[in-house]
Amino acid sequence: MNHEVEQYGFTVISRAIEADEQRGLLAALGPVSGGGRRGLLGLPVVSELARSPRLLNLVHPHLPSEPWPVRAIYFDKSFDTNWLVPWHQ
Numbered sequence: 001m002n003h004e005v006e007q008y009g010f011t012v013i014s015r016a017i018e019a020d021e022q023r024g025l026l027a028a029l030g031p032v033s034g035g036g037r038r039g040l041l042g043l044p045v046v047s048e049l050a051r052s053p054r055l056l057n058l059v060h061p062h063l064p065s066e067p068w069p070v071r072a073i074y075f076d077k078s079f080d081t082n083w084l085v086p087w088h089q
Contacts, residue, residue, distance in 0.1 A: 005062050016058065029074060035076060050069035
């Protein structure tokens with residue numbers, strides 16, 4: 001993983017979130033219209049997962065200090081539902 005992050009600036013981590021966690025997150029979101037939903041750190045289930053040592057330990061080796069989640073967004077992008085998010089593109 002270190003090599004990919006250093007070379008490309010990102011990596012893909014398979015199964016970072018287990019299937020039961022995915023189902024719980026989708027249930028907590030409820031119906032989503034449009035391209036997604038912002039401000040999800042306000043949901044306890046999202047906040048707890050984002051601040052979990054398991055996920056924070058994935059990014060910690062690549063940062064100069066302790067990681068802290070600052071934004072959680074759910075994307076459901078398709079040709080029919082899309083929205084501009086230039087800060088990460």
